[in-house]
Amino acid sequence: MPDMAGKTIAEKIFSAHSGVDAHAGDIVIANIDFAMSQDGTSALAIDAIANMGATGVFDPSKVAMVMDHSCPSPLEGVSAIHAKMREFGKRTGVRIYDWGCGVCHQLVPESGRITAGDLVVGCDSHTCTYGALNVFSTGVGSSDGAAAMVTGKLWFRVPETIKVVYTGKLPAGVYAKDMILALAARIGVDGATYKALEFHGDTIESLSVDARMTISNMAIEVGAKAGLMCCDQKTLDWFAAHDGGRVPAPVCPDQDAVYAQEIVIDVTQLTPRVAKPHAVGNGATIDEVAGTPIAQGYIGTCTNGRLEDFAIAAGILEGRHIAPGCRLVVAPASKDIFLAAMEAGYIQTFVKAGACVVTPGCGPCVGTHNGVPSNGENVISTANRNFKGRMGNSNAFIYLASPATVAASVLEGAIADPRKYLCEQ
């Protein structure tokens, strides 16, 4: 009897937001708590809003547009898009985050306008990041985003859920990034297409909210619609520290919830991992790639540009200098993180180690500015994608890794195991 079966987090959030008893496979029209777009998607969303015959949005306090992918503007075309966003904000009352505020996926949670149990859409595929905060959040295109902004609703197919259980204590030098890269290598880049992921287990419980966001952020890299976690005291403390007047409504899965698949990963056996060019699922252990020459490192992005990431990287770079012929770019995920990192001395450590610290935002991740690699160069990055051409040059090679592995690698000018630097501390 389907109506007697327990529900997943996704099924519960879609039921609460559509007013029907929603189960995987159902099509529902659901109420949206928040909708967002960034500077690569806002222009099309603004055009779509006009094409829908609308002049404003359903509730300006539930919509935001963020300039993060290309700030400060490096090109006339980008400047025109930014001007269009500012004009839209003035006209509709929608909050516009201008140059230097940070990455949308850090700013939306920091704003306090979303909370546990919410349904959020964003015109950026990494909107799944807020799953770490018990929010069903998912990336959509500009037309879907525009429809949500205008009507406060969107249609969804309620996804099946894959339950991923991480167990055990993380070994030193192994981090959330390694956990999600291990999952991508195991199930592949389409392993969760059309489905939601739920992350459980004592390892997840042991992680900070910063680290949990790293994992949820990359749910899309295995094709998932969302990367959901439960709400615990750490989550509630995080909301209290970023209070926007919303009351959390935590959603837990039922004990007898029905899952499409269950995957258990024992993290005690994990070692630092890397995704090799040009696919996130092209996984390797650190031993398999150590010694690969590196011309450029990047620490930042919506995956790993948070304070804890900077603390880990600074711990390795402190008192050291990057290798001759190697470059390091650092971009904080938000202005608040930038300030906190200065307060803690991490930014000074990075600059003294030879890094260029760039504007809070997406940095060089999307290939528009801030460090486009040269032909034939290898880059090691804390970002979430290593597609060919991703950083603006099709003839460069991108390796993905944790902030610790990136920091160790730029010190040596070659992919390096971060664990040896931890032992020295």
Added chain:
Amino acid sequence: MGDTMTAKAFVFGDDINTDYIISGKYKFKSNDMVEMAHHAMEELDPNYFERVSPQGGFLVAGSNFGMGSSREQAPLVLIHSNTKAVLAKSFARIFYRNAINTGLPVVECDTSLIDEGDVLTVDLEAGLVHDETKGIDIPFPPLPPVMAKLLADGGLAPHIRKNGGFAL
């Protein structure tokens, strides 16, 4: 919808991501999709636009077509390069929605027997791809009703404009 479409097949592999359909470096240069269409699929075939746009064509791929970014520029540059439909074994979900929302037909079917240059006739309503070159029929399940309705209305924006909201 309703009419059949006939054109040549342009064949690609598995896991074609949105950066390959339209690179991020172009997406931020302009909001002019006609101009950007010249760079469609450039990473995999620098001459895609020149080859497809004069006569129109079907983009035929393997599994997980359109993985990655949520950029709606991806289906839009395909439309503006005269790609009549995308046929793939499976699609990444954001691309799939974006294609329907912008009016680009997407067909989930077994593409393994289709070769480059095959002449295909696609009937969306009947759920049939006919490979005229090989003389074979490839059936596919019709679009879910919600998506068929959006595509019939010309995409999501025209649907909302026509109905003053969702009418699915």
